[in-house]
C-alpha cells in the first residue's frame with residue numbers, strides 16, 4: 001500500500017537519487033537537507049514497503065505555498081503515487097492556513113499538467129524561457145480551494 005508521510009533527513013539520499021534521475025538541474029542532497037531544516041517548508045514522501053517512490057515539497061510564506069518539487073520514480077508512475085502526494089499536500093496546505101498554492105511546470109510536461117489540472121490547479125500565465133536544459137517556457141499554475149469549490153459544478 002502506498003502511504004504518504006513527512007520527509008525526514010534519512011530519506012534524502014533516496015529522494016536525491018530520484019531527483020537526479022528525473023531532472024536536468026537536480027537539487028543536491030544538501031539542498032533537500034537545507035529545505036528540511038527550515039520551519040516554513042512542507043516536504044512529503046510516498047513510500048511502499050519502505051521504498052520511497054516519490055516526493056513533493058512546498059515553501060510556505062504567509063498564506064501562500066510554492067510547490068518546488070514533485071517527482072515519482074519512473075518505475076512507479078501511473079499507479080496513483082503523484083495523485084496521493086498532491087492530495088496530501090493539499091491537506092497539509094489547509095492545515096497550515098495556506099490559501100493559495102503556486103507552481104511552475106514546463107509547457108511540454110503533459111503528465112504533470114494533467115495531474116495538477118485534475119487536482120484543481122488552473123493555468124494562470126506563462127514565464128517565458130523559465131527553464132534551461134532545454135530552454136523552455138513555464139506555465140504558472142495556481143490552486144485555491146475556494147476557487148475549486150466554486151468551479152466544481154461547472155465541470
Ligand SMILES: CC(C)(COP(=O)(O)OP(=O)(O)OC[C@H]1O[C@@H](n2cnc3c(N)ncnc32)[C@H](O)[C@@H]1OP(=O)(O)O)[C@@H](O)C(=O)NCCC(=O)NCCS
Nearest residue numbers: 070071072077078079080081082083104105111112114115
Ligand atoms: C508528473 C508525475 C509526478 C505524475 O506521477 P504519477 O505517479 O505517474 O501520477 P499518477 O499515477 O498519480 O497519475 C495521476 C493523474 O495524473 C495524470 N497523468 C499522470 N501521468 C500521465 C501521463 N503520462 N499522461 C497523461 N496524464 C498523466 C492523469 O490524469 C493521472 O490520472 P489517471 O491515471 O487516472 O489518468 C510523474 O510523471 C513524474 O515524476 N514526472 C517527472 C517529474 C516531473 O515532471 N515533475 C513535475 C515537475 S513540475
